[in-house]
Amino acid sequence: MSIEQHLSGLAESLAGLRAQAPRITRWGGLLARRLSEGGRLLAAGNGGSAAEAQHLTAELVGRFRDDRAPFSAIALCSETSSVTAIGNDYGYDQVFARQVTAHARPGDVVVLLSTSGKSPNLLEAARAGRAAGARVWAFTGPAPNPLAAEAEEALALPGEPANVQEAQLVAVHALCKAFEAALPAASRRVS
Numbered sequence: 001m002s003i004e005q006h007l008s009g010l011a012e013s014l015a016g017l018r019a020q021a022p023r024i025t026r027w028g029g030l031l032a033r034r035l036s037e038g039g040r041l042l043a044a045g046n047g048g049s050a051a052e053a054q055h056l057t058a059e060l061v062g063r064f065r066d067d068r069a070p071f072s073a074i075a076l077c078s079e080t081s082s083v084t085a086i087g088n089d090y091g092y093d094q095v096f097a098r099q100v101t102a103h104a105r106p107g108d109v110v111v112l113l114s115t116s117g118k119s120p121n122l123l124e125a126a127r128a129g130r131a132a133g134a135r136v137w138a139f140t141g142p143a144p145n146p147l148a149a150e151a152e153e154a155l156a157l158p159g160e161p162a163n164v165q166e167a168q169l170v171a172v173h174a175l176c177k178a179f180e181a182a183l184p185a186a187s188r189r190v191s
């Protein structure tokens with residue numbers, strides 16, 4: 001595939017994202033409410049999506065754009081001792097689900113990123129999140145797919161995996177932008 005074809009594919013995935021901008025704005029508002037009230041975001045993904053999960057939590061604990069309070073967010077894929085111990089003792093399908101069961105409380109938000117929407121460990125994590133009473137949102141490739149079906153809501157993007165993954169990084173930034181815009185003034189300290 002030529003670079004031009006790759007970039008055309010990315011444009012298609014981004015067009016799919018643009019069509020779902022209202023969902024991202026709504027998610028940002030809900031996330032701002034939940035985290036301001038003491039909730040926590042738990043994020044997970046495999047491979048490149050693991051990097052995006054970490055990217056999202058870093059923006060929330062640090063900051064995206066505005067100077068403001070830190071918020072609680074954990075990338076479950078970065079918990080190397082938990083991932084390796086749970087994977088070793090319970091199997092790779094449980095590496096995120098067990099952490100979700102340990103950390104998630106009602107009022108929390110679980111964000112699961114996948115290009116295929118088929119990774120068994122993310123499907124298990126979605127079930128664990130719902131069982132814990134948390135909100136479960138999935139970022140996936142083309143719908144229908146099992147993860148989109150298992151989550152309460154999904155941002156499903158068209159395109160091949162690499163393009164979906166690239167567009168998901170834009171979606172992560174868009175969510176952070178919507179989140180910071182929706183934060184109550186009390187927790188915002190723009191300099």
Ligand SMILES: O=C(CO)[C@@H](O)[C@H](O)[C@H](O)[C@H](O)COP(=O)(O)O
Pocket residue numbers: 046047048049050113114115116117118119161162165
């Ligand atoms: O970054 C890439 C492909 O762009 C790979 O590392 C990719 O993330 C891995 O193959 C993942 O295991 C794929 O998982 P998923 O997106 O299908 O849930």
